[in-house]
Amino acid sequence: MKNRIQKKLGEDKKLLSIYFSAGYPNLNDTVSIIQDLEKNGVDMIEIGLPFSDPLADGPTIQKSSTMALKNGMGTDLLFNQLKEIRKTVSIPLIIMGYFNPVLQYGVENFCKKCQEIGIDGLILPDLPLDVYKEEYETIFKKYNLINIFLITPQTSESRISQIDDASEGFIYMVSSASTTGAKQGLGEEQEAYFDRIARMNLKNPQIVGFGISNARTFEQATKTAKGAIIGSAFIKMLSQKGTAGISEFIRPLNHKP
Amino acid sequence: MTYHADEKGYYGQFGGAFIPEMLYPNTEELRQNYLQIMEEPSFVKEFRALLKDYVGRPTPLYFAKRLSDKYKTKIYLKREDLCHTGAHKVNNTIGQILMAKRLGKTRIIAETGAGQHGVATATVCALMGIECVVYMGEIDIARQAPNVARMKMLGAEVRPALSGSRTLKDATNEAIRDWINNPVNTHYIIGSVVGPHPYPDMVARFQSVISEEIQSQLLEKEGIPNPDYVVACVGGGSNAAGTYYHYLDNEDVGIIAVEAAGKGVNSGESAATSALGKVGIIHGSKTLLMQTQDGQITEPYSISAGLDYPGVGPMHAHLFTSGRGEFISITDDEAMTAGLMVSQLEGIIPAIETAHAFAIFGQRKFAQDDIVVINLSGRGDKDLQAYIDYFKL
Numbered sequence: 249m250k251n252r253i254q255k256k257l258g259e260d261k262k263l264l265s266i267y268f269s270a271g272y273p274n275l276n277d278t279v280s281i282i283q284d285l286e287k288n289g290v291d292m293i294e295i296g297l298p299f300s301d302p303l304a305d306g307p308t309i310q311k312s313s314t315m316a317l318k319n320g321m322g323t324d325l326l327f328n329q330l331k332e333i334r335k336t337v338s339i340p341l342i343i344m345g346y347f348n349p350v351l352q353y354g355v356e357n358f359c360k361k362c363q364e365i366g367i368d369g370l371i372l373p374d375l376p377l378d379v380y381k382e383e384y385e386t387i388f389k390k391y392n393l394i395n396i397f398l399i400t401p402q403t404s405e406s407r408i409s410q411i412d413d414a415s416e417g418f419i420y421m422v423s424s425a426s427t428t429g430a431k432q433g434l435g436e437e438q439e440a441y442f443d444r445i446a447r448m449n450l451k452n453p454q455i456v457g458f459g460i461s462n463a464r465t466f467e468q469a470t471k472t473a474k475g476a477i478i479g480s481a482f483i484k485m486l487s488q489k490g491t492a493g494i495s496e497f498i499r500p501l502n503h504k505p
Numbered sequence: 506m507t508y509h510a511d512e513k514g515y516y517g518q519f520g521g522a523f524i525p526e527m528l529y530p531n532t533e534e535l536r537q538n539y540l541q542i543m544e545e546p547s548f549v550k551e552f553r554a555l556l557k558d559y560v561g562r563p564t565p566l567y568f569a570k571r572l573s574d575k576y577k578t579k580i581y582l583k584r585e586d587l588c589h590t591g592a593h594k595v596n597n598t599i600g601q602i603l604m605a606k607r608l609g610k611t612r613i614i615a616e617t618g619a620g621q622h623g624v625a626t627a628t629v630c631a632l633m634g635i636e637c638v639v640y641m642g643e644i645d646i647a648r649q650a651p652n653v654a655r656m657k658m659l660g661a662e663v664r665p666a667l668s669g670s671r672t673l674k675d676a677t678n679e680a681i682r683d684w685i686n687n688p689v690n691t692h693y694i695i696g697s698v699v700g701p702h703p704y705p706d707m708v709a710r711f712q713s714v715i716s717e718e719i720q721s722q723l724l725e726k727e728g729i730p731n732p733d734y735v736v737a738c739v740g741g742g743s744n745a746a747g748t749y750y751h752y753l754d755n756e757d758v759g760i761i762a763v764e765a766a767g768k769g770v771n772s773g774e775s776a777a778t779s780a781l782g783k784v785g786i787i788h789g790s791k792t793l794l795m796q797t798q799d800g801q802i803t804e805p806y807s808i809s810a811g812l813d814y815p816g817v818g819p820m821h822a823h824l825f826t827s828g829r830g831e832f833i834s835i836t837d838d839e840a841m842t843a844g845l846m847v848s849q850l851e852g853i854i855p856a857i858e859t860a861h862a863f864a865i866f867g868q869r870k871f872a873q874d875d876i877v878v879i880n881l882s883g884r885g886d887k888d889l890q891a892y893i894d895y896f897k898l
Contacts, residue, residue: 300669300801301787303681304525310668322799347523348786352800373525374786398526402688407529422527425688 252340252368253394253417256291257453263475264466264501265455266482267294267344269312270329271321273486278329279336281491286339288498294371294477297326297345304373306429308480312487323353327361334366342396344371355384359391369394369417377414385414396420401441405448412450421445421454421473429480431459434468446472463500508753508820508829510709514702517827519819522701524789527685531693532789534608536703542607543600543710555599556714559632560589562596564715566722566878571850572863578871581732582853582881583719585744592856592883593712593744594625598694600711602629605692612636612691616666616680618645618673618740619810620652621856621883622696627661637661640679642672645810652887670804673814677788697741698818701789705746705818712747719878720751732876734759738861739832740776740812742821744882749824759831761869762821763862765807766834776805777834778817779825787816793825808837808891809857811883839864841895844885856883857891 256263266285270278278295285293298313298321305313326343333341343362350358350372362370370393375384380395388395394417399408402425411419423438424431438459445454453474460469461481469476478501485497514520514536522532542548556562564584573580585593598615605613613630615637617623623639630637639656643665646653656663669675677699684693698705698712720730735752737745739762752758767775775781782793787802794816795803807813817825824830835843844860847853855863859882871877885892892898 300803301674301678303678303788304527304685306682307668314669317801324799346786348796348802349800351785352783352796352798373527374523374789376521376523376529379521379523400527400530400688402530403526404530425527426686427527427682430686 251392251394251417253292253342256340257418257474262470263291263455265292265294265475265477266290267296267477267479268482268486269296269298269309269316270326271298271316271319272312272483273315273490275319275321276329277491278326279333281494282333282337282341284491284494285498286337288495289502290339290498291475292340292342294342294344294479297323297343297349299346299349302346304427306427306480308429308483312483323349327365330365340368341366342369342371343367347372347375356387359387359393362393363391367393369396371396371420373398377411381414398422401425408445408448408450412452415452417452418474419450419452419454421456423456423459423469426458428458434459434465439468442469442472466501508824510702510706510820514706516819516823518784519792519822520702520705521791522789523786523791524701525685527688528681528701528789531684531688532701532703538608539604539703539707542604548603548607552600552603556596560595560599561587562714563718563722564588566719566726568726569851572847575850576866576871577873579874579876581723581876581878583715583748583878585715585880585882586853586855586859586884590625590628591886592621592625593715593747594622594696595628596714596747597696597708597711597743598622598625598629601692601694602633602635605635605694606633608692610690610692612687613694614638614640614680614683614691615694615696616640616673616676617696618642618676618813619887620645620649620656621811621887623661623663624652624655624659626694626696627656627659630661631659638683639663640666640676640683642666642670642676644671645673645676649810672804674802681788697743698746698820699741699788699790699816705790705820708743709746709750709820712743713750715744715747715880716749716751719748723876723878727876731755731758732878734761734871734875734877735880736761736763736862736865736877737880738763738812738858738882739817739821740765740814740858741816742818744880746818746820748880756829760824760829761865762824762830762832763865764832764834765809765812765840765861766836767806767808769836770834774806776807776812776814778815779832780834782817790819792816792819793822808840809861811856811858812861833865833868835861835864839867841892844892845896853881854885855881856885857888859883
């Protein structure tokens with residue numbers, strides 16, 4: 249059975265994906281943010297499950313995670329908020345977070361819950377490839393969840409090939425050696441890296457994340473890649489304008505008429 | 506059965522490398538090289554020479570006569586407090602700076618809580634003329650002004666960790682984030698037996714000079730290399746790992762780990778990870794850690810900044826779960842009282858971390874002919890203000 253991520257990747261267009269921290273700016277904004285994003289033409293959403301110690305994130309997402317936790321966000325509550333999401337939303341939904349909250353929920357319980365709700369994939373940056381393969385791959389597959397792996401400019405070709413083999417959706421291509429939201433824009437170094445990866449002819453398409461903040465960087469990133477993810481810039485907008493600013497933020501990014 | 510790390514860095518079910526892909530090349534470079542580098546004769550020679558001439562090793566193994574009389578057992582103190590910079594931390598930073606040089610790194614980062622590891626890192630960076638950035642929680646910077654000044658005098662840049670609870674755990678997060686942003690030229694000197702593989706094993710090996718010396722010194726003094734018990738305080742657990750190292754697989758030697766109970770294990774203000782922790786992931790390692798039911802890491806408390814860590818190294822998590830180690834928790838009050846007691850019985854003012862280890866005699870009895878070696882991991886100079894405030898000196 250094809251999962252929504254795989255179907256979406258089959259569409260003949262560049263994909264715009266948005267990340268936000270669930271429970272931010274307000275505890276109960278989760279569902280309306282997802283609905284607004286879909287209405288405004290976003291192709292895919294990463295719903296951030298907040299964590300107390302987000303190692304790979306820069307100040308913006310650290311702050312939104314901390315605030316979300318202060319607002320009272322938690323694993324059960326997130327699942328509860330998303331319980332009926334598939335009645336109104338049909339684009340692929342991915343939960344992105346750190347491994348410890350998933351481990352505490354019970355990996356199988358977590359995956360089962362995701363399937364019930366209609367979550368299509370997980371991005372858990374600190375769940376390493378070898379541990380996933382040895383301990384969790386069968387569980388993810390049982391619940392039709394796609395696990396998304398990251399690569400960076402420092403990832404060796406042999407490791408990229410291993411990751412490509414283990415992947416079934418897309419590869420999350422981190423644009424530079426950095427935490428989220430750390431670098432402004434994309435330079436020649438990134439373009440050379442995107443070209444290098446494109447020439448590898450991987451079986452999985454790549455979606456670029458980190459450093460994408462506007463239409464210009466989106467276009468740069470998707471010259472060779474299938475799509476791009478905006479996170480910190482979207483969250484910054486939410487902190488300034490709240491959910492009312494969503495359509496204005498997405499409009500210039502919207503490559504579709 | 507071994508209590509050492511396996512080749513993937515697991516101690517039983519604990520350890521491993523739960524890191525984002527951004528850190529994979531860094532830790533992989535270290536993993537592939539650390540054992541080989543540590544075994545190179547030129548490395549061994551340089552490491553040993555610096556430990557001897559710069560750190561002042563071997564540190565004495567001192568028979569504490571008055572303490573032994575008081576508790577009716579034979580107590581030896583391993584005098585790590587006499588190391589240059591005042592604690593065992595420098596054994597590891599000497600080893601890691603030599604490792605960093607051999608890996609061609611030109612910039613060092615570190616985290617620090619109380620500032621002891623930060624000072625030990627700043628010291629070796631000054632010694633080698635290498636750029637040094639130390640992350641320290643904003644709250645700790647305010648609490649530990651003398652150590653901040655020492656690091657600055659030694660030429661290090663002290664960067665405040667402003668995220669989360671702004672203490673050791675957050676300083677560690679910031680150091681890891683720095684490493685993600687500087688993956689090529691930078692080596693991260695972790696201060697304890699925590700973090701992703703190979704750190705817990707590498708740091709334990711650098712600290713193992715402690716138990717190696719205990720063996721030969723005890724042989725000289727008692728005619729046998731093995732005590733009945735080795736005792737150390739555990740925060741992350743580097744001094745404990747060094748004290749236990751050569752005895753881990755010798756079950757004739759009892760291992761005692763002393764944790765900080767803070768205001769009491771069940772007070773809500775504690776750092777007793779073995780009692781309060783559950784299996785989880787912190788700073789890239791699977792271990793026991795204090796966390797909410799949702800897996801959010803909670804803030805520990807201890808009067809001693811060096812024991813104030815919500816996790817424990819994977820070696821110690823395994824020692825606890827397997828029953829190989831005996832874990833005892835000591836409150837702030839018990840530790841402070843023991844610190845004063847050791848000062849007045851032996852003329853040694855211990856660090857508050859170490860004072861926890863001396864407080865076990867209130868709870869734990871030993872036979873008269875037992876040989877108990879306590880690692881006196883650090884001296885109390887840095888804690889003078891805390892002692893002054895506590896005892897109204």
